[in-house]
Amino acid sequence: xxxxxxxxxxxxxxxxxxxxxxxxxxxxxxxxxxxxxxxxxxxxxxxxxxxxxxxxxxxxxxxxxxxxxxxxxxxxxxxxxxxxxxxxxxxxxxxxxxxxxxxxxxxxxxxxxxxxxxxxxxxxxxxxxxxxxxxxxxxxxxxxxxxxxxxxxxxxxxxxxxxxxxxxxxxxxxxxxxxxxxxxxxxxxxxxxxxxxxxxxxxxxxxxxxxxxxxxxxxxxxxxxxxxxxxxxxxxxxxxxxxxxxxxxxxxxxxxxxxxxxxxxxxxxxxxxxxxxxxxxxxxxxxxxxxxxxxxxxxxxxxxxxxxxxxxxxxxxxxxxxxxxxxxxxxxxxxxxxxxxxxxxxxxxxxxxxxxxxxxxxxxxxxxxxxxxxxxxxxx
Amino acid sequence: xxxxxxxxxxxxxxxxxxxxxxxxxxxxxxxxxxxxxxxxxxxxxxxxxxxxxxxxxxxxxxxxxxxxxxxxxxxxxxxxxxxxxxxxxxxxxxxxxxxxxxxxxxxxxxxxxxxxxxxxxxxxxxxxxxxxxxxxxxxxxxxxxxxxxxxxxxxxxxxxxxxxxxxxxxxxxxxxxxxxxxxxxxxxxxxxxxxxxxxxxxxxxxxxxxxxxxxxxxxxxxxxxxxxxxxxxxxxxxxxxxxxxxxxxxxxxxxxxxxxxxxxxxxxxxxxxxxxxxxxxxxxxxxxxxxxxxxxxxxxxxxxxxxxxxxxxxxxxxxxxxxxxxxxxxxxxxxxxxxxxxxxxxxxxxxxxxxxxxxxxxxxxxxxxxxxxxxxxxxx
Numbered sequence: 001x002x003x004x005x006x007x008x009x010x011x012x013x014x015x016x017x018x019x020x021x022x023x024x025x026x027x028x029x030x031x032x033x034x035x036x037x038x039x040x041x042x043x044x045x046x047x048x049x050x051x052x053x054x055x056x057x058x059x060x061x062x063x064x065x066x067x068x069x070x071x072x073x074x075x076x077x078x079x080x081x082x083x084x085x086x087x088x089x090x091x092x093x094x095x096x097x098x099x100x101x102x103x104x105x106x107x108x109x110x111x112x113x114x115x116x117x118x119x120x121x122x123x124x125x126x127x128x129x130x131x132x133x134x135x136x137x138x139x140x141x142x143x144x145x146x147x148x149x150x151x152x153x154x155x156x157x158x159x160x161x162x163x164x165x166x167x168x169x170x171x172x173x174x175x176x177x178x179x180x181x182x183x184x185x186x187x188x189x190x191x192x193x194x195x196x197x198x199x200x201x202x203x204x205x206x207x208x209x210x211x212x213x214x215x216x217x218x219x220x221x222x223x224x225x226x227x228x229x230x231x232x233x234x235x236x237x238x239x240x241x242x243x244x245x246x247x248x249x250x251x252x253x254x255x256x257x258x259x260x261x262x263x264x265x266x267x268x269x270x271x272x273x274x275x276x277x278x279x280x281x282x283x284x285x286x287x288x289x290x291x292x293x294x295x296x297x298x299x300x301x302x303x304x305x306x307x308x309x310x311x312x313x314x315x316x317x318x319x320x321x322x323x324x325x326x327x328x329x330x331x332x333x334x335x336x337x338x339x340x341x342x343x344x345x346x347x348x349x350x351x352x353x354x355x356x357x358x359x360x361x362x363x364x365x366x367x368x369x370x371x372x373x374x375x376x377x378x379x380x
Numbered sequence: 381x382x383x384x385x386x387x388x389x390x391x392x393x394x395x396x397x398x399x400x401x402x403x404x405x406x407x408x409x410x411x412x413x414x415x416x417x418x419x420x421x422x423x424x425x426x427x428x429x430x431x432x433x434x435x436x437x438x439x440x441x442x443x444x445x446x447x448x449x450x451x452x453x454x455x456x457x458x459x460x461x462x463x464x465x466x467x468x469x470x471x472x473x474x475x476x477x478x479x480x481x482x483x484x485x486x487x488x489x490x491x492x493x494x495x496x497x498x499x500x501x502x503x504x505x506x507x508x509x510x511x512x513x514x515x516x517x518x519x520x521x522x523x524x525x526x527x528x529x530x531x532x533x534x535x536x537x538x539x540x541x542x543x544x545x546x547x548x549x550x551x552x553x554x555x556x557x558x559x560x561x562x563x564x565x566x567x568x569x570x571x572x573x574x575x576x577x578x579x580x581x582x583x584x585x586x587x588x589x590x591x592x593x594x595x596x597x598x599x600x601x602x603x604x605x606x607x608x609x610x611x612x613x614x615x616x617x618x619x620x621x622x623x624x625x626x627x628x629x630x631x632x633x634x635x636x637x638x639x640x641x642x643x644x645x646x647x648x649x650x651x652x653x654x655x656x657x658x659x660x661x662x663x664x665x666x667x668x669x670x671x672x673x674x675x676x677x678x679x680x681x682x683x684x685x686x687x688x689x690x691x692x693x694x695x696x697x698x699x700x701x702x703x704x705x706x707x708x709x710x711x712x713x714x715x716x717x718x719x720x721x722x723x724x725x726x727x728x729x730x731x732x733x734x735x736x737x738x739x740x741x742x743x744x745x746x747x748x749x750x751x752x753x754x755x756x757x758x759x760x
Contacts, residue, residue, distance in 0.1 A: 001621045003395025008388070014638065015383025208618035210605055211626050214598030222591040238588035241381045245638070246591050258394065258625070 001209045001258040010145045011171040019049040030087035033060045035101040037093040044181040069100035071153040081108045089132040095141030102149040102167040105129040123162030134172040139244035140190030142251025144172035159270040176240040189281035191227040194247035196284040201256040204363040216255045260363040271350045285327045290375040343380035347373040381589045381638040390525045391551040399429040410467035413440045415481040417473040424561040449480035451533040461488045469512040475521025482529040482547040485509040503542030514552040519624035520570030522631025524552035539650040556620040569661035571607040574627040576664040580643045581636040584743040596635045640743040651730045665707045670755040723760035727753040
């Protein structure tokens, strides 16, 4: 096991009817800004519950955070924060809204010249942010219990990541009932997203960390078990609750303690979304099996362990095939042709961008643009 | 799944050589008190590492916390805290030292008349304590990452528990190497203690919480796998590290999220220790199988799941038998006769004490002194 430090101070407030608990957790007597997306929270009753809980608070609203949240939008929100001397942010929505709120929180108190540097440096050295809480309405990204944020810039078609301890939410409310009205596609995306998060921290090479393996496998087993069930019955509380809790634990820094991490699939996926507009999870489902095939020899031991413990199959290749089959079983495509996209063109464009940046990825830090071109071309 | 809140702000600093990391984490320019046990940390080099890391800090030392730490000893430490205006405590030792430091931290700023009330009320309403950090040298209790403390009172032969958010350690350093010199008996005790902690949060009844089950089972599987190995080779880093991390995650409030808890075994065990002086873990290994047999019908579903997933056996009774066999395989007795103690006498004395208090235990809160007498008498 490798050395590690682990700290996750976010308070999780989980369950039916728990939104009312924000009343005692959001500071009173200071201006609070709620950060929202496109309006679904008005239709599903979440907005009304939040407003009711905060009826004695001073609340300003910012609407319009988009999927793959834009830097440009965050800057508009920061203007409103400054104008109103906002001291606390409450993000109400899915991962995009939460990620945007983190960027807004960091930018609002940023002392540097250009806030885009927060993303260009992946958050290195970032020490201050406005405190924020969240009400999560879409289980997927784990953003409710980590210090990570992914932000896109329209002007340059970039999609970059930052991470910092100062943007961990103070609290996050997770009420599975608020997710009953989601479109099936978003639930499917969330399952694949959480699944891929686990894999980026698990599908590497063994380092004598059996407990981390068991926890990662526990999340995978749970997603395989409750994922199809929650899609079949979109209002079944128990399967939705287990999916929601799985998505949080998939990316709250716990299962990565003391083990190597990969993240190649995510890095490639962000570029595919930036160029082609596929949903984040759609890119992961295409790319991940390709990364594994490309790195088959070095990931072999873990692939076999995974195949045996999750699907009861014996070989690394069978484990990859079963993963694709699982994705397909919840209506998630795994090939570019399913979107009428030319894999060869993706390979060329995306690898060129990584070549510009001189990027290297993976647990051995040696997956180059050439490998990435091979991976993408193979997913036709 | 039941509703829950979860918050664990302790920073874990894990691995070889990590004690030096306390330098930047312990506040400078205020008096700091290190709280220690009987001196083993002088023999194994931990004390020297701590002193080296804190050579620029203002350090006061308090020695003499005993196993099953005494209230009377804590009060002496509080005098020293007050006399020296100590602002931060650093507990260096095993669970007893950590538990005592929490009691000292709470008592030092306690406004009530009688600090014993902290224990009499199980910490209800406790809001303030001195901040504390820990350097853990004995994996077992999970005290390094929770707000729990168990304190004994010599004068009355009582052993009581309190829990409060304000006594979570700010940080805890876990270096597996510092545990290499432990006596085998203490490592064995730690394995059983961690195992029993998981069970108190797992062996109840199903509430559609598959992920919590998988995490609990993951810790159990890891203990079954690495427990015997770490006892066979007392200086094998990897198995000791996995045992140490398992013991932390066994009682850091995570696996209990959204599920019922039992704790009958612990409550009975505390009294057996108070009367007969058996080690905490020794009492658990005797009592736990008895509680399960007594509650066989209501714990049946979970016992079967556990038996099948951990040991590959089919019935609840086989699962209990395999648990005793596992304990015995690491030289842990499971019967009172192994200590020449008369089970009938234990049953009488312990159940009488619970009858005085009107205690009820278990996930259904209906295990009475009469059940407890039956359980204890059956463990002859």
